[in-house]
Amino acid sequence: MKERVGDNIRSGMFWTFMERIGTKIVQFALQLLLARILVPEDYGLCALLLAFINIATVLVNSGLNTALIQKKNADSLDFSSVLYLSLGISIAIYVLLFFISPLIAEFFNDTRLCELMRVLSITLVIGAFNSVQLTVLYRKMQFRKLFIANLSGMIVSAVISIGLALMGYGVWSIVIQYLVNRIVITITLFFLVRWIPMLEFSWIRIKSLFNFGWKCMASTFLSTIVTDIYTAVVGKFYTKAQLGTYDTGNKIPSTVSETFTSSLGSVLFPAFSKIQDDIPKLRGLVVKSNKVSSFLIAPIMLALLATAHPLVTILLTEKWIGAVPFLQMACVLYAFYPLHVANIQAINAIGKSGTALNCEIQKKIVDLGFLALMVHFSIYWVALGRVLTSIISLWINMRPNVKFLQYKVQSQIRDVMPTFMIAILMCAAMCSVNLMQFVNTYVELIVKLIIGGIVYFGLSYIFNRKTMLYVFKIVMKKNN
Incomplete structure (x- = not known):
């Protein structure tokens, strides 16, 4: 049973990810073309x-x-x-x-x-x-x-x-x-x-x-x-032009993160539901989901943060440069999204939708509180408030699974900490490139991506090899 569920998850993740990445690539290309017009x-x-x-x-x-x-x-x-x-x-x-x-x-x-x-x-x-x-x-x-x-x-x-x-x-x-x-x-x-x-x-x-x-x-x-x-x-x-830059800056990282996160959620909920009565197996799937999703999403989000300026200039042109700070703050926000999804889907799968609702109420009280406070300062503070809310909300989503899955909050943090620490070091290395002078933004973007890839996979091989090899095994495995 466990192997069949695992096969369904791998196959489902493959086709769901193909669906998400296929549509998102077309959608992203469409957004870029429309943004220029x-x-x-x-x-x-x-x-x-x-x-x-x-x-x-x-x-x-x-x-x-x-x-x-x-x-x-x-x-x-x-x-x-x-x-x-x-x-x-x-x-x-x-x-x-x-x-x-x-x-x-x-x-x-x-x-x-x-x-x-x-x-x-x-x-x-x-x-x-x-x-x-x-x-x-x-x-x-x-x-x-x-x-x-x-x-x-x-x-x-x-x-x-x-x-x-x-x-x-x-x-x-x-x-x-x-x-x-x-x-x-x-x-x-x-x-x-x-x-x-x-x-x-x-x-x-x-x-x-x-x-x-x-x-x-x-x-x-x-x-x-x-x-x-x-x-x-x-x-x-604020003006509709400001709303446009705020929304567009948020869309780039959200498109990337939600491509994976929505794929993960679509597959995890029916898969979790099939083994909802076997808590040890369910906990094991949540652990693997946290590790794999963080390994894939965290470096992508922090790489987007480090390359935001040249990326926006190249893809959307200078008229959208105001979207850069919103993009960077959204990257931090969406780096944690897969962890939110795995925890909430596990809670719903075992029939505890009331607990999921209570979590949502608590999160939204915090969310609206930050909005009411930050809106009086500037639109940038509004974006920062969303980042702070996301971090607090992650703790709220993790807390119920201490009881339901016997999966402690500190254990979840410990499971993904190596990935996030390496991703932060990668981002720092990419940002240090800002001290250099480049011929144009294309060269800057390419150099940053090369440095980021070397640092992330190099440090992962040294300090997070088990997770790295497991992810590569999933990627290389044939899906039915």
């Missing part, structure tokens, strides 16, 4: 729109999708009931957003938000059906199909978006990209998954799933709404 204000407008859409998406899902994955004997009646309820909620929220969009536009002093909101909100209805398709794939751990669908959606929508941007449609090119992407993914999965809902509905099944799912929904809702409150506050207190 559009202006920071366009990205600021889009960030405000997505703040509302993200919150609405959580309400549409209602945590029932997570409950379906966690439920051992879910059947067609469960899936069909969740679909019809999600569709009903999505339509209701769309109608609400349609009518309040003028008020949103008035609040942020930009009439363009009204029509943009009404069009982008259509993704909620499409996403309701798509979310159940994804749940079917996650339960069966058929991540190869997800890879095909998401990559197809991203490529088609990217081509259309670039064309619209070149024709001068501005922020509309970003909005249409999101809409087309969701449509293509849903259509593709319809043929790949071949799941058709039954004409049946059960409130009893919904209530049963909701008993678990509402806590997951509340946790996700709190996380989403606080993140989007940051966006709304920055958009209200």
Whole structure:
């Protein structure tokens, strides 16, 4: 059983990572191209729109999708009931957003938000059906199909978006990209998954799933709404151009980290759920997850921090140089994300969604406290507040697993400490290059990356060899 779960995780991680990295590469390339055509204000407008859409998406899902994955004997009646309820909620929220969009536009002093909101909100209805398709794939751990669908959606929508941007449609090119992407993914999965809902509905099944799912929904809702409150506050207190640079600086490290972290979470939750009654095995998987994810993400984040200035100059041009400090602070924040994910997914997998909700409430109180304090200083202090919150939140997420998994906080820190110490030394070595004079930023970037690679892998081989060899073994192993 343990070997089969391990094989599923390795195979799932491979295809999920391929899906994430494939779509993120296309998405990142799209962002770079659009950033050269559009202006920071366009990205600021889009960030405000997505703040509302993200919150609405959580309400549409209602945590029932997570409950379906966690439920051992879910059947067609469960899936069909969740679909019809999600569709009903999505339509209701769309109608609400349609009518309040003028008020949103008035609040942020930009009439363009009204029509943009009404069009982008259509993704909620499409996403309701798509979310159940994804749940079917996650339960069966058929991540190869997800890879095909998401990559197809991203490529088609990217081509259309670039064309619209070149024709001068501005922020509309970003909005249409999101809409087309969701449509293509849903259509593709319809043929790949071949799941058709039954004409049946059960409130009893919904209530049963909701008993678990509402806590997951509340946790996700709190996380989403606080993140989007940051966006709304920055958009209200500062200019939309400042919001654009703040959001773009955050997106580069978040794209990299969440590519891996979301892949990890998508695979770990169903895998953890399968062995939820075997605490020693579950603890062992969490230990391996922490070590492997930190070994991969920590050096990438700190390398991005060290190369932020030349990277932004090369990829986004000088007009985006204001995004550099936000990028650097976000790199510190996202370096810890895989540890957050492993701990929370383990808590949910053993059915302790109430504990996960309590953790989320505590974290968001801290988060909003820092926001209320920092917003009165400057936008840079707002970004710094998010970093400090992330560090405190990590301790909050780790603490319950002292009881549930007998995995102490100090043990978790000790497991990843060698990786983080080596990554910090690597970053310091890369930053020391700033004292040198270079012909151009391309040479500076290349030299920093070479030095970083030599230092990180050299020190890892000496001081963290066991973890390094284990990661290489996973990477080299053939996946089915």
